[in-house]
Every structure is written in structure tokens, then in C-alpha cells.
Amino acid sequence: MTADLTIPKMIPNLISNSISDRFDLKVGVNGDRLNRRIEQLAKIGKQPSGCIKRLAFTSDDIQARYLVQQWMSEAGMTLRTDAAGNLIGSYAGTEADLPAFATGSHIDTVPSGGKYDGVLGVLAGIEVVQTLHEQNRRLKHPLEVIVFTDEESTMIGSQAMAGTALLNEPERYQPSPGDSIQDCLERIGGDWNALATARRDRTQIGAFIELHVEQGAVLETTGNQIGVVQGVVGIRRLLITITGKANHAGTTPMTLRQDALVAAAQVVLAVRNTARRMESQPVSTVGYLTVSPNSVNSIAEEVQLTVDMRDLSKDVLEEMTDRLQQDLHFIALDTDTAIETAPLLTVEPTPAAKPIQRTIASVCQQLNLSHCSLPSRAGHDSLEIGRVTNMGMIFVPSQAGISHSETEYTSPEDCVNGANVLLHTLLKLDGMQNS
Amino acid sequence: MTADLTIPKMIPNLISNSISDRFDLKVGVNGDRLNRRIEQLAKIGKQPSGCIKRLAFTSDDIQARYLVQQWMSEAGMTLRTDAAGNLIGSYAGTEADLPAFATGSHIDTVPSGGKYDGVLGVLAGIEVVQTLHEQNRRLKHPLEVIVFTDEESTMIGSQAMAGTALLNEPERYQPSPGDSIQDCLERIGGDWNALATARRDRTQIGAFIELHVEQGAVLETTGNQIGVVQGVVGIRRLLITITGKANHAGTTPMTLRQDALVAAAQVVLAVRNTARRMESQPVSTVGYLTVSPNSVNSIAEEVQLTVDMRDLSKDVLEEMTDRLQQDLHFIALDTDTAIETAPLLTVEPTPAAKPIQRTIASVCQQLNLSHCSLPSRAGHDSLEIGRVTNMGMIFVPSQAGISHSETEYTSPEDCVNGANVLLHTLLKLDGMQNS
Numbered sequence: 045m046t047a048d049l050t051i052p053k054m055i056p057n058l059i060s061n062s063i064s065d066r067f068d069l070k071v072g073v074n075g076d077r078l079n080r081r082i083e084q085l086a087k088i089g090k091q092p093s094g095c096i097k098r099l100a101f102t103s104d105d106i107q108a109r110y111l112v113q114q115w116m117s118e119a120g121m122t123l124r125t126d127a128a129g130n131l132i133g134s135y136a137g138t139e140a141d142l143p144a145f146a147t148g149s150h151i152d153t154v155p156s157g158g159k160y161d162g163v164l165g166v167l168a169g170i171e172v173v174q175t176l177h178e179q180n181r182r183l184k185h186p187l188e189v190i191v192f193t194d195e196e197s198t199m200i201g202s203q204a205m206a207g208t209a210l211l212n213e214p215e216r217y218q219p220s221p222g223d224s225i226q227d228c229l230e231r232i233g234g235d236w237n238a239l240a241t242a243r244r245d246r247t248q249i250g251a252f253i254e255l256h257v258e259q260g261a262v263l264e265t266t267g268n269q270i271g272v273v274q275g276v277v278g279i280r281r282l283l284i285t286i287t288g289k290a291n292h293a294g295t296t297p298m299t300l301r302q303d304a305l306v307a308a309a310q311v312v313l314a315v316r317n318t319a320r321r322m323e324s325q326p327v328s329t330v331g332y333l334t335v336s337p338n339s340v341n342s343i344a345e346e347v348q349l350t351v352d353m354r355d356l357s358k359d360v361l362e363e364m365t366d367r368l369q370q371d372l373h374f375i376a377l378d379t380d381t382a383i384e385t386a387p388l389l390t391v392e393p394t395p396a397a398k399p400i401q402r403t404i405a406s407v408c409q410q411l412n413l414s415h416c417s418l419p420s421r422a423g424h425d426s427l428e429i430g431r432v433t434n435m436g437m438i439f440v441p442s443q444a445g446i447s448h449s450e451t452e453y454t455s456p457e458d459c460v461n462g463a464n465v466l467l468h469t470l471l472k473l474d475g476m477q478n479s
Numbered sequence: 480m481t482a483d484l485t486i487p488k489m490i491p492n493l494i495s496n497s498i499s500d501r502f503d504l505k506v507g508v509n510g511d512r513l514n515r516r517i518e519q520l521a522k523i524g525k526q527p528s529g530c531i532k533r534l535a536f537t538s539d540d541i542q543a544r545y546l547v548q549q550w551m552s553e554a555g556m557t558l559r560t561d562a563a564g565n566l567i568g569s570y571a572g573t574e575a576d577l578p579a580f581a582t583g584s585h586i587d588t589v590p591s592g593g594k595y596d597g598v599l600g601v602l603a604g605i606e607v608v609q610t611l612h613e614q615n616r617r618l619k620h621p622l623e624v625i626v627f628t629d630e631e632s633t634m635i636g637s638q639a640m641a642g643t644a645l646l647n648e649p650e651r652y653q654p655s656p657g658d659s660i661q662d663c664l665e666r667i668g669g670d671w672n673a674l675a676t677a678r679r680d681r682t683q684i685g686a687f688i689e690l691h692v693e694q695g696a697v698l699e700t701t702g703n704q705i706g707v708v709q710g711v712v713g714i715r716r717l718l719i720t721i722t723g724k725a726n727h728a729g730t731t732p733m734t735l736r737q738d739a740l741v742a743a744a745q746v747v748l749a750v751r752n753t754a755r756r757m758e759s760q761p762v763s764t765v766g767y768l769t770v771s772p773n774s775v776n777s778i779a780e781e782v783q784l785t786v787d788m789r790d791l792s793k794d795v796l797e798e799m800t801d802r803l804q805q806d807l808h809f810i811a812l813d814t815d816t817a818i819e820t821a822p823l824l825t826v827e828p829t830p831a832a833k834p835i836q837r838t839i840a841s842v843c844q845q846l847n848l849s850h851c852s853l854p855s856r857a858g859h860d861s862l863e864i865g866r867v868t869n870m871g872m873i874f875v876p877s878q879a880g881i882s883h884s885e886t887e888y889t890s891p892e893d894c895v896n897g898a899n900v901l902l903h904t905l906l907k908l909d910g911m912q913n914s
Binding site for chain 1: 696732733741763764768775789856
């Protein structure tokens with residue numbers, strides 16, 4: 045089931061007498077406060093190298109959650125933590141029985157992370173609520189800001205909420221060696237045994253919108269301020285093992301060789317071409333490759349390499365996989381090697397709901413922000429939440445496309461632009477609601 | 480100066496009244512004794528795995544030298560050890576003032592070696608002398624059998640004899656960490672400080688002929704019993720460093736990538752093509768390749784790889800190097816990467832003397848042994864000795880081309896064939912001598 049097939053109560057009439065029309069487009073979030081909070085959170089887990097290490101379930105993660113809870117309260121939200129440790133702030137709506145609109149992201153980081161990845165989405169969500177609260181306004185829908193648990197590793201938070209967590213396989217979610225997911229969840233107020241209770245559906249969350257830094261260079265390269273995300277790509281990841289024959293690099297004539305590395309070179313180029321020849325601009329990468337025996341004067345006996353293919357369309361992913369298999373067949377024949385493939389990871393794509401994409405684009409137009417459509421080629425919490433409700437994502441530019449690094453940077457203006465697009469998108473969607 | 484330009488006293492007239500004509504071609508070496516001695520030597524340094532570890536300068540190497548000295552004495556030779564630790568057995572000739580004919584090879588092994596590499600050349604040389612001695616015959620020329628020191632690592636023995644050793648850089652010859660070449664040489668009766676005295680020239684050694692297992696599969700593949708070696712190939716070894724830009728494999732569009740591994744794949748294929756497009760059938764190999772950061776979802780930032788190119792012709796090696804440099808230039812442009820090359824090793828080729836090649840071939844014909852010409856693409860002591868005198872090499876088949884392994888195998892018949900070709904080649908060369 046894809047999220048954009050059914051949005052039962054939404055009517056994409058942008059000229060309705062919605063709160064959006066009553067709410068001046070020049071009204072915006074408090075940008076100074078937003079950027080101040082980004083800097084404040086960046087101090088927690090900061091390393092001497094300048095990067096931020098705030099792994100989920102650690103004392104740094106908990107200190108950051110503590111601060112976020114204070115800001116949520118200050119913004120007029122009531123707080124709760126679900127069984128997956130997701131921290132949920134709720135701002136009541138004006139009409140009874142409407143499903144919530146939700147936004148949010150995560151505040152945990154990779155081992156050497158930056159300031160913006162995840163954090164922007166959480167703090168912008170809080171800022172949107174606080175802006176409404178300060179103007180004494182409410183949406184018709186309840187509005188939630190969610191801090192998802194451990195996005196950077198297990199994704200247990202969004203998986204539990206989407207009902208895709210493997211409830212019988214806790215060992216699959218071990219955050220680090222020697223640490224169990226049960227203990228980790230307990231530490232942040234969750235409960236593995238009650239994990240099923242964290243599950244929600246579209247009767248509870250009518251739409252989920254995540255603001256995030258792009259983590260790529262498309263916006264910067266194309267000179268756009270806002271990215272309207274078409275969906276989160278699916279992934280096909282393969283392990284390829286090529287077996288040739290080790291032999292002396294001096295004494296073995298070229299015609300008698302079974303060189304696994306020559307075959308691997310052809311595979312690397314085939315993997316690139318697999319993406320290049322598709323019109324939808326998927327990506328396809330060999331990032332890992334090892335050679336055995338890996339000696340200057342030995343012909344390679346075995347090469348192992350990984351393939352990572354991503355696209356918005358499941359059909360495209362399957363066509364790419366099929367074509368690559370055909371290429372591998374011919375490469376094995378050409379090089380007199382054996383080539384075996386094993387699946388490493390399969391993630392199905394999650395498209396963003398078309399009405400939400402259109403709403404984000406029209407808000408950009410009204411706010412006079414340049415924008416373009418693009419896929420999210422990194423995974424996000426919305427990948428999971430988009431499986432159970434209407435999902436949209438807003439991207440802001442990442443300088444030089446860099447992320448997961450101390451040099452990750454998004455300008456204060458871009459952060460504020462993103463928060464304002466989030467604010468007006470939620471307002472417009474609320475107004476489109478024919479209640 | 481190449482060895483085949485001047486063989487002042489040789490006249491390639493095979494129908495002269497030489498000792499060869501007087502010596503029945505059906506006369507041959509004692510094959511049982513030869514093969515028995517091969518087996519006996521194989522016990523020294525034998526490992527539980529079945530391979531032989533008889534590193535130069537170790538007690539196993541010395542034990543093997545001790546046995547070889549006994550066999551040399553038994554064959555009627557007088558013994559000496561030069562300053563490089565080369566063990567030299569001499570069998571006097573009938574005419575005064577002629578330079579010696581020399582044969583031999585080495586008895587040290589790689590850490591997991593086989594029975595035949597080196598050993599066959601030494602023991603066949605002794606067997607040739609012992610055969611002459613038992614028939615109470617002598618050549619006109621003195622005949623020497625040489626056990627060269629440490630062929631498998633430093634090649635100090637043949638380099639010292641050829642005058643190519645770096646006398647002022649003993650640290651370049653360190654056989655193993657914590658062991659100096661000075662101490663090692665002393666252990667086997669050599670003397671680093673007198674190394675220059677080990678040098679010899681063509682007035683002392685008129686011809687050097689080495690019998691060796693092929694360590695490749697050409698003879699087996701072409702169904703030949705004897706290989707007439709055209710020379711020992713030269714080597715050009717390069718280290719290539721390709722620098723791209725690390726980036727997220729998901730979020731970076733194909734068109735914005737600077738993928739060091741895609742460039743490396745093109746380099747691997749260019750290296751193969753560099754050999755394929757030359758008529759002389761050189762070899763060219765990438766055997767070593769490492770990727771950084773080597774992560775499934777990261778575009779490769781840096782790849783290091785080695786190139787090993789071998790051919791009999793210095794001109795071909797230089798043309799291959801030039802063409803590869805051109806290819807690298809275009810690959811760097813095509814992939815938006817930086818490609819740097821650094822030389823790792825340069826060894827000039829040593830051609831075998833043409834008259835010796837012709838003599839070996841005619842002996843094969845007379846002995847009714849199938850034969851073909853081929854280059855030696857592995858290094859040997861004759862690579863060095865061939866720089867100062869007329870050199871020839873005789874190859875016998877290696878089963879499946881395997882060497883440096885416990886499965887290295889050459890049949891007893893092939894070992895005896897090789898020894899007989901060595902015997903009759905020396906006789907014929909001696910007869911060709913117009914003295």
C-alpha cells in the first residue's frame with residue numbers, strides 16, 4: 045500500500061477559506077530562537093575534533109531529550125514517551141475526532157555527526173508549535189512533534205510506530221555489542237515487551253511531514269532553496285563474490301588468466317552503467333571491495349564487493365537488478381571466473397503523498413522560495429512512517445552536500461526557510477481538510 | 480650491453496669434431512640419483528603442511544648446503560665459498576686459460592615453497608659433473624656448479640657476482656627484521672666487507688646456463704617437454720593512487736560523483752589492455768588494490784593499486800608505460816579524479832644469448848624432446864649473471880603452472896630430461912669452442 049493512494053478527507057483546493065488564508069504568509073517562526081537551539085543542542089556530545097557523537101540511548105542522547113522536553117513544554121505541548129522510546133509532544137486541535145498531523149525527526153547522531161541531521165526537523169517542529177502557541181492559535185487537527193528513537197542505527201522508533209519492527213527478534217536491534225535493546229529502551233522510558241503498543245495508523249496520524257537537511261548537493265548545485273521530496277528511495281544491496289585463480293603475475297600469460305580483479309573492474313563499471321541507462325536517475329554504487337591474496341605479483345583469486353542501488357520505483361530497482369545479473373553472466377563468461385550474488389538488504393521505496401508534495405510546492409511559491417522536486421536517497425524516519433500514513437518531506441540545502449561530518453552545514457537562513465515552509469504547509473493542509 | 484652481442488670464441492658449427500660428437504647422445508645422467516637427491520633435500524625444512532620452508536641463512540639452509548657440499552665433493556669438484564656466501568664447486572677443464580662454463584641455481588625457498596624451485600638446477604648441475612666424472616671425462620672449459628645465496632629474497636649472491644649489489648647500502652639487504660646481512664653472510668662463510676671480491680666477468684665465466692622449473696603453465700599447455708628461454712623479463716612496477724571524493728552513496732547523483740573506484744576499474748582494464756595490444760605478449764597485472772573508506776554506502780575517496788608489467792624488451796616496457804600514462808590521463812578527466820603514479824621497482828630485462836638458445840634447441844632435437852621458446856617471466860639468478868656473461872636457461876614443465884607451494888610438481892622424467900639437456904648443451908658449447 046502506498047501512502048498517496050488514499051487521502052480520504054483531503055481536497056486539494058488551495059483557495060478554500062482555510063486558516064491558511066486567514067494566517068498571514070508573512071508570519072513566520074522565530075528564526076533566532078530556532079538557530080540558538082540548534083547551537084545549544086550541538087554542544088551535547090561535541091567531540092574535540094568538532095564533530096558530534098550523540099549515539100542513541102547514551103547519557104548524551106538522554107541529556108538532549110531532556111532539553112527537548114523543556115522546549116516542548118515551553119511551546120505548549122503535553123508530553124509522552126511511547127514503548128519504543130519515541131518522545132511525543134502534542135498540541136491539541138480545535139476539532140474533535142480528527143487524526144493528528146505529525147512532524148519531527150531524530151536527535152541521535154552517527155559516531156561523527158553534524159549539527160543539523162535530524163535536529164533541524166525536531167527543533168523546527170517545536171518552533172512551529174511555539175509560533176502558533178505564542179499567537180494563541182490552534183489547527184483543527186492535533187499537532188504532534190515526534191523525536192524518533194535511534195534513527196541512525198536500528199530505526200527502532202519509527203519501525204515500532206509503523207508496525208514494521210520485528211517484535212520477535214530483539215537481537216536484530218542490538219544497538220552496540222554488550223548492550224541489549226531491552227535495556228536501552230528501558231533507559232529512555234520505553235519497554236520492549238510493550239513495543240506493539242507504539243504502533244499507529246492513519247486514523248491516528250493523518251499526515252506526517254519531516255523537515256530535514258538534504259545530505260546531498262542537488263539543491264546547492266541547482267540553486268534551489270527548498271526541496272520537495274518525491275519519496276524515500278528503496279534499496280537493493282548485494283554482495284558479489286568473484287572467484288578466479290591465483291597465479292604468478294609474471295609467469296602466467298594474459299590468455300591463460302582467470303583474474304578476479306579484471307572481472308571485478310568490469311562489474312564496477314556495469315554497476316555504474318546500470319544506473320546511468322535508466323531515465324529515473326537512480327544511483328548505483330560499489331563502495332566496498334576487497335582483493336585476495338592482494339599481492340603485487342599475484343593474480344587475484346577472489347574479489348568481494350558490494351552493490352548499493354537506490355530508486356523511488358520498485359520496478360526500476362527490479363529492472364536494474366535483472367540487468368545487472370545479465371551483465372554478470374557475460375562478465376563471468378568473458379573472464380573465465382565464477383560470479384555469485386547474495387542479497388544483503390532490501391528496502392522498499394516510500395513515495396511521498398502527491399497532495400502533500402503539491403502543497404509544499406505551492407507554499408514555496410507563495411513564500412517566494414525557489415524549489416525543485418527530488419527523491420530522498422538517504423533513509424529517514426519518514427521512510428517507515430510513510431508506510432502507514434500520508435508522508436511528505438521538505439529538504440533544505442546541505443553545503444557541498446556534506447553530512448555525517450563536523451563540516452555538515454546548512455545556513456541559518458535555510459534553516460528558517462525550512463521551518464516556515466513546514467509551518468505554512470501544515471496550515472494549508474489543515475485548511476484543505478473538509479471537516 | 481646485452482649478453483648475446485659478443486661470444487668471441489664461439490662458432491655455431493654443430494658438426495665440428497667436438498667432444499659432443501664423440502660423446503654418445505644416448506649417454507645421460509643418473510636419473511635415479513638425481514631424483515633421490517631432490518627428495519632428500521626436500522626433507523630439510525619440511526613443514527607439517529607439506530610445504531618446504533628453507534629460508535636463506537637459517538640452520539635449514541646451512542644443513543642443505545652441507546649436504547650439497549658432500550655431493551659436489553663426491554662428483555669430483557673442489558669447493559669454495561665466495562664473500563657473498565655463494566657455494567662454488569669447480570671441475571677442472573683440459574685446456575688452460577679458458578673461462579669457466581657455469582651452471583647452478585639456489586637451494587633456499589620462499590616461506591611456503593616446493594621441492595623443485597632452484598633445487599633442480601643445483602642438483603642437475605652436480606649430476607652433470609658427476610656423470611662426466613664417472614666416465615672420466617672433462618670439458619675443455621672448467622665447469623662450475625654454483626649455489627647462489629638467498630635467491631628468494633635479497634638475491635645478494637647473484638647480485639654480488641654480477642657486480643650489481645649496492646655495496647654501500649647493506650640495510651637494503653636485510654633478510655628479516657632484527658637480522659643484518661653482515662651477520663647472515665658471516666653465518667654461511669661470506670663477508671660483507673669483502674663483497675666486491677665476489678664479482679666476476681666474462682673472462683672468468685664464459686657462459687652460464689641455468690636449469691629451472693617453469694613456474695608457469697606454458698609448457699604444459701602447449702605440450703612441450705623443454706622450454707628454451709629467450710631471456711628473463713624486465714619489470715616495471717608502479718604504485719597508482721587515485722583520489723576522488725568521499726560522499727554518501729545514496730544522496731550523490733551519478734553525475735556529481737568523483738568515484739575513485741570507478742576510475743580504478745578503468746585503470747585495471749587499461750593495465751590489462753596495455754599488455755594485450757602489444758605483439759610480444761608481455762604481461763601486465765593489477766594484483767593489489769585497496770579502497771578507502773571501503774564502506775557499503777560511501778563513494779570511494781581513494782584507491783591505491785599496483786601495476787606489474789613484464790617483458791623481454793626494454794623498449795616494449797617503455798612503450799607500455801607511456802601508453803598507460805596516456806590512458807591514466809584520460810581516465811582522470813573522464814572520472815573527475817586525480818591519478819598519481821610512483822615507481823616501485825625497475826628491473827631491466829636480460830636476454831639469453833642467441834647461440835646458447837640455438838644450442839639448447841638443437842640438443843632437444845637430437846634428444847627427441849619437444850620444445851618451444853618462451854620468456855622467463857619470473858626473476859632468477861641468471862637475470863643478474865646474464866648482465867655480465869652469456870646466459871641461457873632451460874625450463875622443464877611445472878604441473879598446472881604451480882610454484883611456491885607444496886603442490887609444486889615436476890615429474891621425475893621431466894627433471895631427468897632437463898638434466899640431460901643441460902649436460903649435452905654444455906658438451907656442445909664446449910665443442911663449439913674454437914680453441
